[in-house]
Amino acid sequence: MVSGKRIADVGYKLFSGSMMLLTVYGGYLCVLRAQRYMQKQKQLQLAAQNESTASETIKD
Template sequence: MLSGKRIADVGYKIFSGSMMLLTVYGGFLCVMRAQRYMQKRKQLELAAQNESTASDTIKE
């Protein structure tokens, strides 16, 4: 028969493991969002450069 202490220890380990998994998953989502943000910002900068180059060519 399982003692109360053993049940509590197993419950604690399961809970701790699930919290670690959630933390890792949250970190992964944060990194992916930051990566998308950086890519989007780079694309906008390139588009702005291309637009300014095109408008400079039209002015000449």
């Protein structure tokens, strides 16, 4: 027969394992979001540079 301590140990290991997986998955999502943010900022900066060079060539 399985003792209560054994069931508690297995339950704890399952719970802590799932929390570790959730933490890793949350970090992965955070990294993805940061990469998208940086990429968007780079695109906006390039668009602003292209707009400023286009307006300079029109003035000349």
